[in-house]
Amino acid sequence: MLKLLTAVLLLAPQAALAADLDGRTLGAAWALPFVGILLSIALFPLLAPHAWEHHQGKIAAFWAALVLVPLALLKGLPAAVGASLHVALLEYVPFILLLFALFTIAGGIRIKGNLHGSPLTNATLLLIGAGLASVIGTTGASMVMIRPVMRANDNRRYNVHVIVFFIFLVSNIGGALTPLGDPPLFLGFLRGVDFFWTTRHLLAETLFVGGVVLAVFVVLDTILYRRERDYFRPLPDPTPDNPRIQVTGGANFALIGVVIAAILFSASWKPGVTFSIGGVPIELQNAVRDIVFVAAALASLALTSPEDREANGFSWGPIAEVAKLFAGIFLCMVPVLAMLRAGLEGPFAQLVALVSNPDGSANTAAYFWLTGALSSFLDNAPTYLVFFELAGGEPRSLMTTGALTLAAISSGAVYMGANSYIGNAPNFMVYAIAKDGGVKMPSFFGYMLWSGAVLVPTFVLATFVFFRG
Template sequence: MHPRRFVVRWAGALVALIVALSPLHAWAAAELDGASMGWPYALPFAGLLLSIALGPLSFHKFWHHHYGKIAAAWALLALGALVWRAGGMAALAALVHAMLAEYLGFIVLLFSLYVVAGGILISGDIKGTPAANTGILALGTLMASLVGTTGAAMILIRPLIRANRPRRHNVHVVIFFIILVANVGGALSPLGDPPLFVGFLHGVDFFWTTRNLWLQTAIVAGVLLVIFAAVDVWRFRSEPSFSDAGSAKPVRIRGLINLLLIAAIVASLLVSAMWKPGIAFGILGTKLELEDVVRNIVLLAIAALSVWLTPDEHRQANGFTWEPIREVAKLFAAIFVAIIPVIAMLDAGHHGAFAWLLSAVTAPDGTPREVAYFWFTGLMSAFLDNAPTYLLFFELAGGDPLVLMNELSGTLASISMGAVYMGALTYIGNAPNFMVSSIAKESGIEMPSFFGYLLRAGAVLMPLFLLLTILPIAPILHWH
């Protein structure tokens, strides 16, 4: 039997078993009791994330061909444990909620941004001088909150690689690109970075991060651009073979229809945030709001329009393939399933297995420690992926968007900054990081290994984050 059919068949069998074991009259009452679960229920989630971190490094070829099956196995193990502990009814209700209320909107937005951005082609000759490189990174940082870190990275990484191909020292350019364009620049809107979109799906106002994080993001991005410019000037001086001589083709942007489609994506998100018809559909205890359903349909239609209206040669010139988004879709589907028991245990608060984590980020008088939220969210984002980590700490802080946007705004700012900024510390910290690294490797750039990248990114970022923590600019950063 083909391995894929084997996984699908067993997944179908598990769902059928859950249905068979579940009384139909009790769907709406299905809830997971996180207080009754111990830390072993988090092992499938930890195993999945460890596989994502070490698989491409330790067994690259096997991982490349079987990552979907490996991720599915961890997700099925988590579901099986829930069936054994809580019963089939509760497990299936939790699965439906994770897929429809959490995962669907998340992956639909990523998919639409990936498809539309892939139709924008920047052609022409750009010389990889320090001024040009700094300009491209600054432009990408500004674009990231408008078209998403995925969109900005996919639009600019290939022109940047072409511009720096003649240089002997170009790895640092891609590393700073990952830090700035694929992470820090996405901190100002739900479009920018997956964790912020997760927050938007949970009720955070669309413009909350814009209003509350613009100054912090400007400080971090500005310092990083200055550091990059200094490093690039130093490396550029040792490039004797690099020359500006020769005729250059003018820079052109093609596929401009996709810029309109990106505007349509932004408009669809804004409309869905403001339009509240009060109509919802219930599926096994999960409530789907009409505005969310319509938004997802519109986003998929926009992606289809991009494929239809963009000439195939534009995507071919961009090296566009479906594999990166396919990999993200499979891995994140498994992550959102495997994280179900972890979220349940976090919801149990001091009665759950993660009571120690709640104590670490909460003062004795019950007030949140905002610096602790920043560092715990950030460091876990680097190794556990920033979207599920954001969700973990969002729930740990109470999960009420109105409270977090007002009385606990500093806590929400700390969670948001930690997830977005420190997602740049590893290849798996944010979805586009690995995509950019793969494209760079395919283009002949010798990117560092997982731990090699960690050391380089950490050497740049950790001192900056420490300075943000200890310097007397805490009021600027909303830390009290």
């Protein structure tokens, strides 16, 4: 397989392959490993779940090797090592350390007590979870809130819709307001997008989309709640109501503040000190930020009682899975991003034309829907980067003259990650937790019937209100 792909690449236009590739000279075959790893993530859990569970790291490594081995054969081992170090040290490591910190810290926050799952209570819990998502991340908010939501509704006959809307609002839409909220936005921050840019430019869109979805939930939950009350006998409650809510692991809130402060500090403190690792320049402020991420996570482990983590069902499995898969994804993206940076002179010229109006300006509706459609079935973080590069990849211009385009890319990646179970990492985590807790969750395509009925019309409305340019 490696020899075959190498031969294909040799027949493609020759490239000046190094850490900074010239996408104008790359053949489209260099994108095949990227497509392959994303299709593996989408299909293996459905078609071969046992093999995927035990060999996902090997599968990711295989696709990454299909980039690195031909690169080493064509341009030498230093070029392959340089490309790997560049993407690892400047993008992958900061990305995964932030996820690791938020995942670990949020896993130490435990909510005790049990509320009654009425429509008002459920709507309040979803609203709180959506608000937390931009502070502790969609993964963190999902972990903190899913069990209280399940306990509140474990004696209801109709509770599937509560978890489905939880995925919509807490695991996705609510994370649109800061780089902490969703991985795509943190990658944008690493590329130079200001920390509070999304807060300012996506607030109206997030309130609109989240408000419409929450309103639909309240109407539906009210109808089903009344039907249960009027036509069925009450089910026994396995977790009796206890309105006395207690939150333990409070030190973790302070540690989240430390993580936020580290990000803001790294964006404002510019000492001008740079050191090199393998020829890759590392700025001092970014190294300090990443060290703080690790220190905050370790502090959380030391300060949180094991009982609280056990009650939260905390395990290292989800973050280990994300770390392995994203290592492969980031490496496979190297040539793809180079080709996208080439714009109309590169192999993706037709895609560039698709998101451009006849006068050459950006078609924001196309950016919103194309980013969103791919984020529905592929991982939304690399999808965001693809369209970020397609829009020019220059953060200063995208935040100003291209603000509407960047807003369309950001919101499409975050919101439409909710369209399927595989659009965003927390989706499948919530699905697994709810299923283990006895909730009869819909199948992959059954879930998409929900998202198609609720989310797609909402996104159409958002297009007409915000992204008609």
